[in-house]
Amino acid sequence: MVTETSVEGLKAMLRGPVIQASDAEYETARRIFNGMIDRHPRAIARPLDAADVIASVKFARDEGLSLAVRGGGHGVAGFGTNDDGLVIDLSLMKGVRVDPERRTARVGGGCTWGDMDHATHAFGLATPGGVVSTTGVGGLSLGGGLGHLTRKCGLSCDNYLSADVVTADGSFVVANEKENSDLFWALRGGGGNFGVVTSFEFRLHEVSTVYAGAILWPLEKAADAMKFYGEFITNAPEDLNAIFAFLVVPPGPPFPEPLHNKNMCGAVVCWAGPSEKGEGAVKPLREFGPPAFEFLAPMRYPMLQTMFDPISPPGMLNYWKADFVETLGDEIVQAHAKFGPGVPNVFSGAHTFTISGAVKKVPSDETAWSYRHANFVHVIFATYTDPSETPKQTEWVRDYWSALHPYSAGGAYVNFIMDEGEDRVAASYGDNYSRLAKIKAKYDPGNLFRLNQNIRPAG
Ligand SMILES: Cc1cc2nc3c(=O)[nH]c(=O)nc-3n(C[C@H](O)[C@H](O)[C@H](O)COP(=O)(O)OP(=O)(O)OC[C@H]3O[C@@H](n4cnc5c(N)ncnc54)[C@H](O)[C@@H]3O)c2cc1C
Numbered sequence: 371m372v373t374e375t376s377v378e379g380l381k382a383m384l385r386g387p388v389i390q391a392s393d394a395e396y397e398t399a400r401r402i403f404n405g406m407i408d409r410h411p412r413a414i415a416r417p418l419d420a421a422d423v424i425a426s427v428k429f430a431r432d433e434g435l436s437l438a439v440r441g442g443g444h445g446v447a448g449f450g451t452n453d454d455g456l457v458i459d460l461s462l463m464k465g466v467r468v469d470p471e472r473r474t475a476r477v478g479g480g481c482t483w484g485d486m487d488h489a490t491h492a493f494g495l496a497t498p499g500g501v502v503s504t505t506g507v508g509g510l511s512l513g514g515g516l517g518h519l520t521r522k523c524g525l526s527c528d529n530y531l532s533a534d535v536v537t538a539d540g541s542f543v544v545a546n547e548k549e550n551s552d553l554f555w556a557l558r559g560g561g562g563n564f565g566v567v568t569s570f571e572f573r574l575h576e577v578s579t580v581y582a583g584a585i586l587w588p589l590e591k592a593a594d595a596m597k598f599y600g601e602f603i604t605n606a607p608e609d610l611n612a613i614f615a616f617l618v619v620p621p622g623p624p625f626p627e628p629l630h631n632k633n634m635c636g637a638v639v640c641w642a643g644p645s646e647k648g649e650g651a652v653k654p655l656r657e658f659g660p661p662a663f664e665f666l667a668p669m670r671y672p673m674l675q676t677m678f679d680p681i682s683p684p685g686m687l688n689y690w691k692a693d694f695v696e697t698l699g700d701e702i703v704q705a706h707a708k709f710g711p712g713v714p715n716v717f718s719g720a721h722t723f724t725i726s727g728a729v730k731k732v733p734s735d736e737t738a739w740s741y742r743h744a745n746f747v748h749v750i751f752a753t754y755t756d757p758s759e760t761p762k763q764t765e766w767v768r769d770y771w772s773a774l775h776p777y778s779a780g781g782a783y784v785n786f787i788m789d790e791g792e793d794r795v796a797a798s799y800g801d802n803y804s805r806l807a808k809i810k811a812k813y814d815p816g817n818l819f820r821l822n823q824n825i826r827p828a829g
Pocket residue numbers: 403439440441442443444445446449450460479480499500501502504505506507508509510511512513514515516517561562563565566567568682785786821822
């Protein structure tokens with residue numbers, strides 16, 4: 371039983387704030403990105419440094435409290451909060467130090483991709499992140515990390531050089547290729563299972579101005595466009611990335627008014643190579659059938675990285691389902707063409723990310739992220755505000771996913787799924803699961819870090 375008094379004890383040990391139900395900011399502090407998750411933690415600790423994290427982890431363990439770890443709070447499964455437990459919310463641990471000579475960045479465990487891109491762009495450098503700037507570096511990269519630089523630079527976690535980790539017994543350890551290399555292997559895709567990462571060291575790449583934007587096609591072209599995309603992107607130059615999307619066109623610039631709120635399909639494109647070659651690289655996609663609209667221009671990389679922020683606001687209800695896919699074969703494309711046009715609003719969609727280029731250069735057993743033999747990941751998401759719409763919205767996602775699933779590769783990208791249970795997690799790590807379970811048993815034998823896509827400690 372955790373009393374007010376014992377929480378006062380935790381407060382006395384931390385430099386950062388500890389928020390409880392009696393505090394004015396509790397109502398906002400308990401909330402995460404997915405408004406569908408409505409939980410009431412006993413306390414929310416906001417550490418300022420590794421010492422605060424160590425004290426918080428020990429407190430949760432000693433008091434027998436359920437422990438949630440929150441980076442950017444975007445995990446749609448809702449593991450960034452809990453009922454009656456302790457939340458370690460890392461959002462105040464935000465420093466980014468760029469070393470332009472070594473092309474590395476040391477990044478606080480609570481940074482968002484917006485924090486990271488802002489800091490590295492000043493030096494003409496970047497590392498692959500996600501496509502929405504408010505998403506956390508922590509959750510996204512620990513689970514893998516797919517985005518506009520995937521084909522050029524690999525997954526976000528492929529770019530880790532080192533991580534500082536507070537493990538379940540409150541120890542502080544460094545994980546890299548030389549020290550605690552088993553932990554380092556597990557962190558690259560294994561999610562939050564192994565401890566709290568207080569800071570990451572990333573490799574950076576020369577990426578400053580990109581040639582990027584969107585190409586939209588009418589729905590009648592959807593099947594042909596998707597087939598073309600699948601063949602084209604897998605063999606395109608690695609400096610080019612493209613994400614295929616079914617969407618509702620946002621009602622504002624740069625889109626022309628006649629297209630506002632229309633269901634369409636399209637590709638979000640990023641060329642991160644030599645600027646004079648951008649137009650030529652994108653040309654085949656533009657020339658495939660006449661697009662209904664295209665917006666492609668040279669832009670600062672952080673501009674692309676924030677482009678989808680307005681259609682990704684926090685607090686809406688989110689229901690997501692996903693799978694890995696080997697090929698965009700006829701059955702899959704036909705299922706997309708049937709259900710993709712049903713995207714219910716501008717906040718929802720069905721996105722297909724490519725797994726090709728640099729991601730394929732890393733063997734599947736070199737990091738925990740195992741599905742490198744797959745070529746695509748799709749995610750279908752309904753995002754809405756009115757809870758009475760839940761049956762209808764979730765039905766669209768489930769029906770869509772069910773039509774695709776028989777043709778999937780068997781597992782799902784853990785960052786794109788809700789809480790779907792242990793078997794689904796095991797399937798998502800494939801051959802790497804048993805090694806992960808052994809490393810889990812070494813660093814977290816009591817499964818203190820279980821609010822995540824959980825890997826059970828090997829028995
Ligand atoms: C709007 C939106 C856009 C997205 N776009 C992309 C995308 O382009 N590419 C992509 O790959 N994914 C994307 N995702 C999925 C995203 O990768 C996951 O939601 C991820 O979990 C978010 O990380 P977070 O830190 O924001 O979330 P949180 O909910 O804070 O974290 C998720 C989990 O990660 C762990 N965790 C987080 N930080 C730490 C840390 N420092 N130490 C230890 N454990 C930690 C915890 O177990 C936590 O439960 C998107 C999600 C949303 C909502």
